[in-house]
Structures are given as structure tokens and as C-alpha cells.
Amino acid sequence: MSSEVGFSPKEAQKASSTTQKQRHCSRRCGPRSMRCPRKNSFAPYFPRVLSQFHRGLRLTPQSVSILDSFVHDFLQRIAEEAASLARYNKSSAITSREIQTAVRLILHGELCKHAVFEGTKALIRYTLSA
Numbered sequence: 001m002s003s004e005v006g007f008s009p010k011e012a013q014k015a016s017s018t019t020q021k022q023r024h025c026s027r028r029c030g031p032r033s034m035r036c037p038r039k040n041s042f043a044p045y046f047p048r049v050l051s052q053f054h055r056g057l058r059l060t061p062q063s064v065s066i067l068d069s070f071v072h073d074f075l076q077r078i079a080e081e082a083a084s085l086a087r088y089n090k091s092s093a094i095t096s097r098e099i100q101t102a103v104r105l106i107l108h109g110e111l112c113k114h115a116v117f118e119g120t121k122a123l124i125r126y127t128l129s130a
Helices: 008-022 045-053 061-088 096-106 111-130
Strands: none
Touching: 045 061, 061 096, 096 111
């Protein structure tokens, strides 16, 4: 005969409050804090990029959400294409070459050239800093 251990309502509430505390970010987080952004979100970067080109303009939360889903979708497309290229080449790793080829296949024309140039520039900057 197996015995099941049950929690009283107070013990269950205490257990749930400790799990809620563990989920909370350890850093100081507020509603407008830039230190603790939502997981997997590019939202903090959009106002910074916008201010480089158009000072004084702001983004609505709905437009930030749309931009965030656009960036996630685009990065997912690049990752899937790079993975299929790596499989085609019988490689177990995705290198910068696969990423660059995936960008060339997904984007076209002038946008492709700018994306490849900026990606190469970022890669060089990263390798020199490390």
C-alpha cells in the first residue's frame, strides 16, 4: 500500500510563493527597466536604433511587438536555411559561411549586399575583440 503525502492549503501556498520568487529576476527589475528585458526579445534595441536615424520619434508597444515577431521570424528563416545547407554539405556545424549563404538565398539585391557587408563587419569586430 503506497502512502501519498498531501499538502495543507498553507503549505501549498508557501510552496507556490517560493517558486514565484525563484522565477523573478535576481536583478532590479521595474516596468521601465532596461536591465531585465523579457526573454528572447529584441524590444530594447528598437528605440536605440530608431533614435540613431529619427530623434524624437517613439514606437508604440504594438509596433514593437510587430518588429519583434518580424526579427524572430527572419532569424528563424536564416537558421533553418543554414541548417539545411549544413546538412547538404554533410557538416555537423553551422559556420559563418552557411549563414552568409542563407542570407544570400533569402534576401535579394541591394539588401543582400548590405546584410552580408554588415555581418562580415560584425564578425571581424567580434574576432578582433576576443
